[in-house]
Amino acid sequence: MSTSTNPFQELEQLFERMNRQFEESSRSWGADSPLTRWTRGFEEMAVDLIEHDEEFVVTVDLPGYERDEVTIEVTDHTLRIEAEHEEEAAEEGENYLRQERHHESMHRSIRLPDEVDKENVSARMKNGVLSVTLPKLEVEEARRIEIE
The missing domain is CATH 2.60.40.790 (Immunoglobulin-like)
Structure with missing residues (x-):
């Protein structure tokens, strides 16, 4: 008897691993990186x-x-x-x-x-x-x- 795997489950696990690796590498870019604004929101x-x-x-x-x-x-x-x-919204006048x-x-x-x-x-x-x-x-x- 063979066990079949769900390809969508495997894709989801792949994307989770990629997301974690991206998050880990983006931390080393620092605050002055050109990608800082784009990576904001990918906080761990x-x-x-x-x-x-x-x-x-x-x-x-x-x-x-x-x-x-x-x-x-x-x-x-x-x-x-x-x-x-x-x-x-930031306070106007501040x-x-x-x-x-x-x-x-x-x-x-x-x-x-x-x-x-x-x-x-x-x-x-x-x-x-x-x-x-x-x-x-x-x-x-x-x-x-x-x-x-």
Whole structure:
């Protein structure tokens, strides 16, 4: 019996690896690089994925983001997290000598090792740390079929 792989799953994993490598290399370019404006928004989202007996727990550092700025989606074996700040207009009349604070967006897709019960996923956020609990889906044992 051969096991078939999902080509879209392999592509998604390839893009995740490429994204991480791009993020790592872009950090070395520095603030004065011509690509700095283009790479803004590709900030790294630090993620921990822990497996317990009956659930997965994903912990994500999102300093400076509020609950209403974070979106979580679960599909099949993938958890997608997006965090986006609303752009604030600079105060008119302010004479900035230096302005380094920027509002940015981040996103990350995490491939989960097993299927999860999408209906019972829960999330909480405290002090810029997001915790997502994903209960594992109970997989039924294979049933043998008698051939007539």
